[in-house]
Amino acid sequence: MSRLVVVRRLLLGALAVVLVVALVGAVIVVSTVRESLPNRSGQATLPGLGADVTVMRDGSGIPHLYGDSVTDLARAQGYVHAQERFFEMDLRRHITAGRLSELVGSAGLDTDKVIRTMGWRRVAEEELPTLEPETRQVLQAYADGVNRYLRGRSPSEVSLEYSVLGLQLPLGEIEEWSPVDSLAWLKAMAWDLRGDYTDELARAQLSGRLTPAQISQIYPAYQADQHPPILSADEWQPGRAAAGSALPSALASAVAAPAARRVVAGTTTPGARRAYAAVDAALRMVPQLVGRGEGIGSNSWVIAGSRTASGKPLLANDPHLGIGQPGIWIQNSLHCRTVSAQCPLDVSGFSFAGVPGVIIGHNDKIAWGFTNLGPDVSDFYLERVVGDTYQRDGAWKPLTTRQETIKIAGGADQTITVRSTVHGPVMSDVVQNAREAGARAPTTLEGDEAQSYAVSLAWTGLLPGRTADAILQLDLAQDFTEFRKAARSFAVPAQNLVYADTAGHIGYQAPGQVPVRRAAIPKSPPGYWPAPGWDSSYDWQGFVDQADLPWTLDPQDGMIVTANQAVVAGGSPFLTTEWDAGWRSTRIGQRLATLDKATPVDMASVQMDDADLFAQSLVPALLGVPLVAPESEPQSKDLLDFTEEARGLLRGWDRTTPAADSESSAAAAYYNAVWRNLCELLFDDELPAGLKADGGPRWRAAVQALLADPESAWWDNKLTPNVTEGKDEILRQALVQARLELTRELGKDPRGWDWGKLHRATLEHKVLGGEDVPAPVRWLFNEGPYDMPGGSAIVNANAWNASEGYEVTAAPSMRMVVDLSNLDRSTWINQTGVSGHAADDHYADQIQDWVDGTQRAWPFTRAAVEATDPQVLTLKPESSTP
Secondary structure (H helix, E strand, O other), rough: HHHHHHHHHHHHHOOOOOOEEEEEEEEEEEEEEHOOOOOOOOOOOOOOOOOOOEEEEEOOOEEEEOOHHHHHHHHHHHHHHHHHHHHHHHHHHHHOOOOOOHHHHHHHHHHHHHHHHHHHHHHHHHHHHHOOOHHHHHEEEEHHHHHHHHOOOHHHOOHHHHHHHHHOOOOOOEEEEEEHHHHHHHHHHHHHHOOOEEEEEEHHHHOOOOHHHHHHHHOOOOOOOOOOOOOOOOOOOOOOOOOOEOHHHHHHOOOOOOOOOOOEEEOOOOHHHHHHHHHHHHOOOOOOOOOOOOEEEEEEEEOOHHHHHOOOOOEEEEEEEEEEOOOOEEEEEEEOOOOOOOOOOOOEEEEOOOOOOEEOOOOOOOEEEEOOOOEEEEEEEEEEEOOEEEEOOOOOEEOEEEEEOOOOOOOOOOOEEEEEEOOOOHHHHHOOOOHHHHHOOOOOEOOOOOOOOEEEEEHHHOOOOOOOHHHHHHHHHHOHHHHHHHHHHOOOOEEEEEEOOOOOOEEOOOOOOOEOOOOOOOOOOOOOOEEEEOOOOOOEEEOOOOOHHEEEEEEOOEEEEOOEOOOOOOOOOOOOOOOOOOOOHHHHHHHHOOOOOOOHHHHHHHHOOOOOOOOHHHHHHHHHOOOOOOOOOOOOOHHHHHHHHHHHOOOOOOEEOOOOOOOOHHHHHHHHHHHHHHHHHOOOOOOOOOOOOOOHHHHHHHHHHHOOOOOOOHHHOOOOOOOOOOOHHHHHHHHHHHHHHHHHOOOOOOOOOOOOHHHHEEEEEOOOOOOOOHHHHHHOOOOEEEEOOOOOOOOOOEEOOOOOOEEEEEEEOEEEEEEOOOOOOOOOOOOOOOOOOOOOOOOOOEEEHHOOOOEOOOOOHHHHOOOOEEEEEEEEEEHHHH
């Protein structure tokens, strides 16, 4: 039993235990820990139910719900989610509505400004009436269940976080939950998982600072010959290339006019780069709710019964998202006692607290998994603005404006003015003086004088969509046809969907709302650079029809692997240029190809694979570098021997990256330290702050190409103006600096080094886990650190940012393996635990298994759930008296 579990049980057993923290120089009694913990057994009333709903919580505390209608199950799911995770739900609600300042005070103001400018909640409000009636009923029933749990409870009785926050800030009563709150969270998920926006801004900032050749070298093209796409040319033949569906009327009126003047690419000014940097800074103010940047992706694959021991398919999935406490997912099951046309729900898997239904999992007939497709669904537009107007094809159009008032706990309200063009909100208004900073545009017009420009954002997530319909339809789908029909509604975020069913079929579908672009900056793919908003030929022309989005059913090789690599070779339809480089997908394919009669245990083993394929390119180069320094830099023989002792770890290294207790772990520590120093030496001398090399898959692909191009300008360190370094010298310096760094960090003897001593994961609470929070509070709400294996561009994707250190920044948020021959033989594990209550046994009880790669039994049938000796809570209609 872990230390934390023992302590928590002692806390629960005490009648008057209080949490004491020092805030503003005083010791304040917060509340008893026990007050906010939910009752998981016995009976409770839930008004609106048509009949009793039984909630069985298995040994991991995972709730399995049994009812007689879909709305009864949704109502009960809302009640249970509120029991376990309401503070997390409320935090997400405040963030997605641009109301974080009401919860945390002025610290949330910048975040609120950005999100109010984008208007996530406004879009969710527009979206609700467009959904199917059944979906709206489920959303309302879910909200009713949440509100029934909240009724009569003070904030301190709902979650301990409210008690801690209330010591510093005045917090009002908890508001009721609404269907729009659920829809707004889907917008936040889509924001974190959208594609290309970061790189589009980065390229704009780099243009003029770097040569076009240098920019292309750090944004290398996908190498389909080295890393196979999801579908081969035999599996996908598009019927129509980039066919478009109708645009919403707000955009449709702007696409008819011809281009006014030709845009000249690659001509930027310092003022333009400052403007884009300001917009980038504004967008970075949005909290990472599911994670962004390096490491955000996923693994998912499915293999046919011809390749398995059971003769039925196996499906595996582990989405890679940001880490934190509590984890992003909550496990649960929703079962109609008697499955029928009137009550067809029989599903189990991973949900978001705050959203009804199951997002990823299986029902009684099919299973599905997600990985991020990452299409380019956002564009930035330069807008020529004068007063309250902006230019369109030579004419001046009025800006759309609205006022937003932001309430701040403990402070005065603030009002902002949001301006929008036909493309979307003007994001350069968010940062003070951003408009003044944008003295000139990053593209110039032939014959035009310098102008000042604003920057607007077009993003599919700011258009009403039907993703909520898709979630319910996926939960109810019974075959591949119904699965594809459900995927048609999955607008944002676009995902690779893998499929398997109990009848033995496997399949794949790429869904999503992907813009069609008619024009692009010359010599560049669509959406590669910010576009001139005054020229309507750069506007979106519609969206790729689902008939043109890639899909397959029962491929001949009996295997489909998706790990954020390219979907198909070539560009029909055009989806993005920003694919993951493909090392994970290639390694998964290698492992699966070796399996003859695969089992669920084999699938779980592949998920924990920690081989680094990129090392096959880098290590030979490192071993071939002479360690003797040039004559201009005298170097002692002791330092050469010292470095060679460490480099010796790489000779014979099997390229795996375990956390500890092996020669491979010592070698992995040195290899990754060399890689981090190489990124700094090779790239960071020419990159501005905020755009440093994070060492992720794109940078690995860039270095792989640069190793074959020793004359590239990147090999010269611009911080040494009187010296021109070459490839060998930069590699040598990386080897030496890494040896010195690890000597300081881990000791003089390389044989005692462990990768996990550098590469650690701390699961930090989103509000009460930071360094500005008193240590006793952090101790209670945070978990870790844990020594971690794997790394970036590795199947066991515990990613890290080379520009910041070795700490884990993103990781598998859960793992699951579904056995379609017997669903009760499926396995799963969550990153943390079901509970969001820091004093609860199930707050962190799955973490060590998650670290170790151990998956737990996933009971699906009622008999399997009852065999776990569950806690039972009966939710009864209001007419019943518990």
